[in-house]
Amino acid sequence: MNELYNEYSKYLKKKYGEKVYKLPVNLPVTCPNRDGSLGVGGCTYCAEVGAGFEMLENTLSVKEQLNKNMEYIREKYKAEKFIAYFQNYTNTYLQLEKFKEYINQSAVENIVEVSISTRPDCIGDEYLEFLSEFSKRTGINISIELGLQTVNYHTLKKINRGHTLAEFIDAVLRIKKYNFEICTHLIPNLPYDNMDDVIETAKILSALKINQVKLHSLYVIENTVMGTLFKKGELKLLSKDDYIERVIKFLEYLNKDIVIQRLIGRAPKENSLFVNWGISWWKIKEEIESEMIRKHTFQGAKVK
Numbered sequence: 001m002n003e004l005y006n007e008y009s010k011y012l013k014k015k016y017g018e019k020v021y022k023l024p025v026n027l028p029v030t031c032p033n034r035d036g037s038l039g040v041g042g043c044t045y046c047a048e049v050g051a052g053f054e055m056l057e058n059t060l061s062v063k064e065q066l067n068k069n070m071e072y073i074r075e076k077y078k079a080e081k082f083i084a085y086f087q088n089y090t091n092t093y094l095q096l097e098k099f100k101e102y103i104n105q106s107a108v109e110n111i112v113e114v115s116i117s118t119r120p121d122c123i124g125d126e127y128l129e130f131l132s133e134f135s136k137r138t139g140i141n142i143s144i145e146l147g148l149q150t151v152n153y154h155t156l157k158k159i160n161r162g163h164t165l166a167e168f169i170d171a172v173l174r175i176k177k178y179n180f181e182i183c184t185h186l187i188p189n190l191p192y193d194n195m196d197d198v199i200e201t202a203k204i205l206s207a208l209k210i211n212q213v214k215l216h217s218l219y220v221i222e223n224t225v226m227g228t229l230f231k232k233g234e235l236k237l238l239s240k241d242d243y244i245e246r247v248i249k250f251l252e253y254l255n256k257d258i259v260i261q262r263l264i265g266r267a268p269k270e271n272s273l274f275v276n277w278g279i280s281w282w283k284i285k286e287e288i289e290s291e292m293i294r295k296h297t298f299q300g301a302k303v304k
Contacts, residue, residue, distance in 0.1 A: 004292045005251055005299040008212065008261040016112055021077060022085040023069040025062055027102055029094050062105035070110065083113040083143075092118040092127045100130055107134075113141040115183070120146050120171040121163040132178045143181040145214070146171055151201045155192040160225070165204075172208050183212035183261060188246040189238040190218060198246045202253035206303065213258055215250070216265035217243050217284075220274040230273050240277040244288050248297065256300030263288050 012020040060068070066084055073079050084106040092099065106114050116131075123144075131142045146168060150156060153164040168184075175182055184205055188198055205213065218237065220230045229235040238246075247263055264284050267275040276284060292298065 003298065004289055005260045005263075006256060006258060008259050011259045016081050018081060019077070019079055020081045020083060020112065021073045021079045022083045022115065023066055023073065024085050024087045025065050025102075025106065026057065026088050027062075027086060027091060027094065029088070029091055062102050063108055066106065066108055066111065080110060081112045082110055083115050084108075084111050085115045085117070087117050090119045090122050091116050092122045092124065096124075096126055096130070099127060103131070103134055107138045107140060111140060113143060115143045115145060117145040117147070117185075119163065120148065120168040123171040123174050125174065128174060128178050128180070131180065141181075142178075143183060143212070144175050145183040145185060147185045148201075149185065149187045150190055150193050150197055151204050152193055152197045155190055155197070158192050159190065169208065172210070176209075181211040183214055184210050185214045185216065186250075187216050187218050188250055189243045191236050191238065195246065195249060198250050199253045202250045205258065206253070206255035209255075210258055212261050213254065214261040214265075215247060215263050217276055219267040219272060219276065221268070222271040222273060227273055237274060240279065240284065240287075244284070244291055247288050248292055248295070251292070251299040252297055252302040254299055255303055256298075258299075260299070 009019070062084075066082075070082055073082070086102070086106075094102070103114060103116075114131075114134075123146075134140070135142050147161075148165075148168050149159065149161065151165050151168075156164055172182060186201060188201075218226075220226050220235070220237075226235055230237075243264075251260070262285075264276065264281050266281050269275065
């Protein structure tokens with residue numbers, strides 16, 4: 001029987017020879033969609049804390065954050081290899097010299113990879129050139145995580161992303177020149193998308209030979225545009241079963257070589273109006289896997 005999907009944990013173990021854990025790093029950085037460069041207020045679902053709700057304060061240095069997180073994970077999981085994950089907001093939106101300073105601080109013992117989260121429209125060649133030099137100098141691998149959410153440009157406009165599919169494709173082509181691995185962030189259950197959008201997203205990522213994918217169900221937070229719409233009853237959210245159906249369909253049309261970092265994410269409970277239908281993320285993950293087994297399907301099942 002085929003494996004259900006290409007799991008990230010297994011991929012890391014094969015690549016590095018043992019379990020590897022991600023350590024979040026929080027930098028004092030914003031987003032061009034917040035500071036007025038592209039727009040204000042950010043994406044309609046994005047809260048003031050961005051994506052980093054389980055992170056240390058950005059007043060700590062990169063080394064301090066890594067060492068604190070490393071100590072905790074090492075004690076809890078007996079891990080010895082780690083990924084420095086620059087997670088929150090748009091990390092390549094920093095001034096180049098500041099960016100170099102922070103990345104250089106991540107070259108501490110037992111860090112085998114640096115993962116940088118950013119926007120497709122904030123990928124400059126000079127940043128990629130520096131990361132290539134850093135990798136050669138330190139022996140640390142580089143991966144780039146790009147927020148896309150959907151390939152539907154109408155939806156991208158509605159959620160105020162500030163970029164379209166074109167910028168994403170351009171970013172992928174730029175990054176590919178340096179052989180860095182690329183992870184794409186997606187929200188399969190955006191209320192403005194349908195199943196055709198989900199399938200098209202899988203096909204485009206497969207055609208671009210994306211390395212990894214990270215799926216996140218839509219959650220609704222106070223003091224966001226979506227939060228306001230939700231409280232007014234003007235935001236129609238999909239059911240849990242719809243989410244599961246979309247994830248499975250996405251996987252069926254996704255190339256089997258693409259690694260799945262996660263099937264569903266977690267979200268902060270504080271100020272949350274809606275998170276994962278009030279169900280633990282791991283239970284929904286188990287439901288997705290059980291449904292795939294019931295349907296006798298797997299990642300890449302419908303790839304031609």
